[in-house]
Amino acid sequence: MQPGQLAIDFHAILPEIITVLAAVLIMMIDAFTRRINRRVAGAVALVGLAGAAAAVVSLWGGKVESSFSGMIVTDDFRLFFAMIFIIVTFLIVLISLRWVEDEELPTGEYFMLLMFATTGMLLMSAANDLVMIFLGLETTSIATYVLCGYRRRDLRSNESAVKYFILGSFSTAFLLYGIAFIYGASYDPNLSPVATTNLQLLKERLASDQLFSGPMLLAGAAMMLVGFGFKVATAPFHIWSPDVYEGAPTPVTAFLSTGSKAAAFASFSRVFILTFFAAAPVASGMTDSAVSALREVSTNALMVMAILTMTIGNLVAIVQNNVKRMLAYSSIAHAGYALVGMVAGDWRAVAFYLLSYVVINIGAFAVIEVIARRGDKRTEIADYSGIGFQTLGLAAALSLFLLSLAGIPLTAGFMAKLLVFKSAWAAGFHVLVVIGVINSAISWYYYLRVIVAMFFREPATGFQRPVLARSLVAGLVLAILGTLYLGILPGRVLDALEKASDIMTTAARR
Amino acid sequence: MVPLSWYLGLSALLFTIGAMGVFIKRNTITIFLCIELMLNGVNLTLVALSGFFGDVSGQLFVFMVIAVAAAEAAVGLAIIISIFRNRESLNVDDADTLKL
Numbered sequence: 001m002q003p004g005q006l007a008i009d010f011h012a013i014l015p016e017i018i019t020v021l022a023a024v025l026i027m028m029i030d031a032f033t034r035r036i037n038r039r040v041a042g043a044v045a046l047v048g049l050a051g052a053a054a055a056v057v058s059l060w061g062g063k064v065e066s067s068f069s070g071m072i073v074t075d076d077f078r079l080f081f082a083m084i085f086i087i088v089t090f091l092i093v094l095i096s097l098r099w100v101e102d103e104e105l106p107t108g109e110y111f112m113l114l115m116f117a118t119t120g121m122l123l124m125s126a127a128n129d130l131v132m133i134f135l136g137l138e139t140t141s142i143a144t145y146v147l148c149g150y151r152r153r154d155l156r157s158n159e160s161a162v163k164y165f166i167l168g169s170f171s172t173a174f175l176l177y178g179i180a181f182i183y184g185a186s187y188d189p190n191l192s193p194v195a196t197t198n199l200q201l202l203k204e205r206l207a208s209d210q211l212f213s214g215p216m217l218l219a220g221a222a223m224m225l226v227g228f229g230f231k232v233a234t235a236p237f238h239i240w241s242p243d244v245y246e247g248a249p250t251p252v253t254a255f256l257s258t259g260s261k262a263a264a265f266a267s268f269s270r271v272f273i274l275t276f277f278a279a280a281p282v283a284s285g286m287t288d289s290a291v292s293a294l295r296e297v298s299t300n301a302l303m304v305m306a307i308l309t310m311t312i313g314n315l316v317a318i319v320q321n322n323v324k325r326m327l328a329y330s331s332i333a334h335a336g337y338a339l340v341g342m343v344a345g346d347w348r349a350v351a352f353y354l355l356s357y358v359v360i361n362i363g364a365f366a367v368i369e370v371i372a373r374r375g376d377k378r379t380e381i382a383d384y385s386g387i388g389f390q391t392l393g394l395a396a397a398l399s400l401f402l403l404s405l406a407g408i409p410l411t412a413g414f415m416a417k418l419l420v421f422k423s424a425w426a427a428g429f430h431v432l433v434v435i436g437v438i439n440s441a442i443s444w445y446y447y448l449r450v451i452v453a454m455f456f457r458e459p460a461t462g463f464q465r466p467v468l469a470r471s472l473v474a475g476l477v478l479a480i481l482g483t484l485y486l487g488i489l490p491g492r493v494l495d496a497l498e499k500a501s502d503i504m505t506t507a508a509r510r
Numbered sequence: 511m512v513p514l515s516w517y518l519g520l521s522a523l524l525f526t527i528g529a530m531g532v533f534i535k536r537n538t539i540t541i542f543l544c545i546e547l548m549l550n551g552v553n554l555t556l557v558a559l560s561g562f563f564g565d566v567s568g569q570l571f572v573f574m575v576i577a578v579a580a581a582e583a584a585v586g587l588a589i590i591i592s593i594f595r596n597r598e599s600l601n602v603d604d605a606d607t608l609k610l
Contacts, residue, residue, distance in 0.1 A: 131571050134574070138578045138582065142578075142581055142585050145589060146588075152592055155597065156607050158589070158592055159593065159605045159607050161589045161592070161593070162538060162589055162590065165585070165586050166532070166538070166541055166542070166586075169586065170529075170548070172549075173548035173552060176549065176552040176575060177525055177548075177552045177555070180552050180559065180568075183567075183571070184559045189563075193565055194563050194565045195559065195563045195565045196567070
């Protein structure tokens with residue numbers, strides 16, 4: 001299907017349609033019944049997500065094609081990421097069902113915004129056009145700006161929202177400028193359309209090396225690198241994330257550090273790995289062209305970003321005393337590990353990394369949410385002293401998640417790191433892998449610190465055993481099972497990934 | 511006819527002024543306006559390129575950007591109002607509850 005034709009194919013956007021409908025339904029019920037019951041809102045959201053997952057499954061393994069004038073693409077790359085986002089939102093809904101009520105926050109808007117953000121994320125992975133990436137990104141961002149400031153009377157939450165909003169729109173401006181430059185660089189008067197933002201056409205034009213302006217292409221790629229760098233919180237563009245993550249309500253932090261990060265990585269990989277890198281294969285022997293310069297420069301830039309991100313994230317996490325803040329830095333470090341996979345140009349490793357990371361991280365935040373209690377009051381590491389034996393289940397779960405984040409074998413975190421490092425080693429980035437492994441060793445210190453505090457310190461004063469809601473327990477159990485499943489029996493997922501198609505390489509698989 | 515490079519130069523200038531403003535200014539609303547300036551710099555680039563190429567898709571993209579910027583402004587101003595209600599200040603230096 002040529003991207004010039006209009007191809008309306010509602011099946012191709014069924015997951016997005018279902019999530020939007022669920023969001024609108026929640027909004028409507030909320031409006032007509034004055035105040036939606038949290039169970040109803042949560043049930044609608046969960047059913048919507050299950051429907052979206054079914055739609056994704058119905059698309060899986062089908063024909064790789066683009067629809068809606070080349071705006072949307074249906075390939076396994078998109079569907080795999082879509083599954084990650086659906087899992088993220090599913091778990092977030094479970095862990096926040098009781099929380100919204102305990103905090104006395106408006107229920108309808110919360111679940112509605114979550115669903116709209118999910119739709120944006122789904123669109124980001126489905127996008128085959130820079131315009132669509134921008135729209136998906138903004139749908140996600142605008143919904144999450146509001147979610148960050150959801151605790152309206154809490155100064156920390158306000159501040160988090162303002163910071164996220166300002167730095168988010170700042171980075172969007174960079175991304176847009178990059179898109180404008182790429183659009184300009186793609187100009188060729190002999191082709192139709194003469195200039196394009198469609199990624200498939202872009203790749204063809206880049207590969208044929210007929211460009212309007214090489215410098216414009218490089219400038220555009222650099223701007224997009226900055227824009228995406230902000231969105232996935234990589235050093236040196238990570239400054240916003242600890243503040244935003246600490247101030248936002250805990251389930252929202254979990255959502256930000258997993259969902260929106262994974263979505264940004266999806267678009268990031270789509271643009272850089274599947275478009276820019278795929279346009280200039282290393283072995284093609286093209287030298288001195290703008291495209292091979294692009295590949296070289298952006299690989300180097302990504303490598304520097306990966307090293308900085310891992311190192312800064314891990315070193316600064318060591319000195320944090322607030323658990324949420326520590327996990328924010330840990331999340332920066334994990335973005336660094338995922339970037340290692342991007343440097344290697346292996347989106348499969350990145351996708352598996354993100355899948356494992358989101359499951360583990362949401363689990364960890366779920367425990368933090370319960371221990372923090374109303375208003376996020378108990379989030380210092382001192383508050384975790386000695387709670388290990390008072391609430392053994394929670395402490396054990398948190399320990400499992402933290403160890404998995406550190407990368408202990410038999411858990412998802414280990415498999416994820418192994419895959420990323422393996423593909424980077426195979427691609428010849430040995431220094432990067434060594435730095436990654438050293439960083440991974442450093443991270444043990446701060447993860448173990450929390451575990452030691454929980455089990456080997458004098459009990460903190462005023463700790464009460466938290467009451468666990470059933471939905472939260474369900475979310476936790478799912479996260480634990482996911483962590484172990486991906487760590488012990490990752491075979492099926494890896495197999496699916498290995499066979500997964502992506503639109504840029506379906507013609508010629510490597 | 512005004513050459514393309516002038517348009518691109520002007521939009522780069524607008525974008526840079528906006529970006530500098532985000533770093534220099536201390537008032538949240540002013541920072542927000544600086545971001546709008548950056549977006550308009552991008553819009554000018556797109557319109558100029560699109561006019562030069564004789565291809566409408568760039569101009570269509572500008573409509574998307576304008577629409578999204580409007581949505582963003584609505585949400586952003588609401589967020590700014592909510593922090594102002596709690597703190598009675600729009601200065602970003604006062605927003606230091608969360609330290610680096």
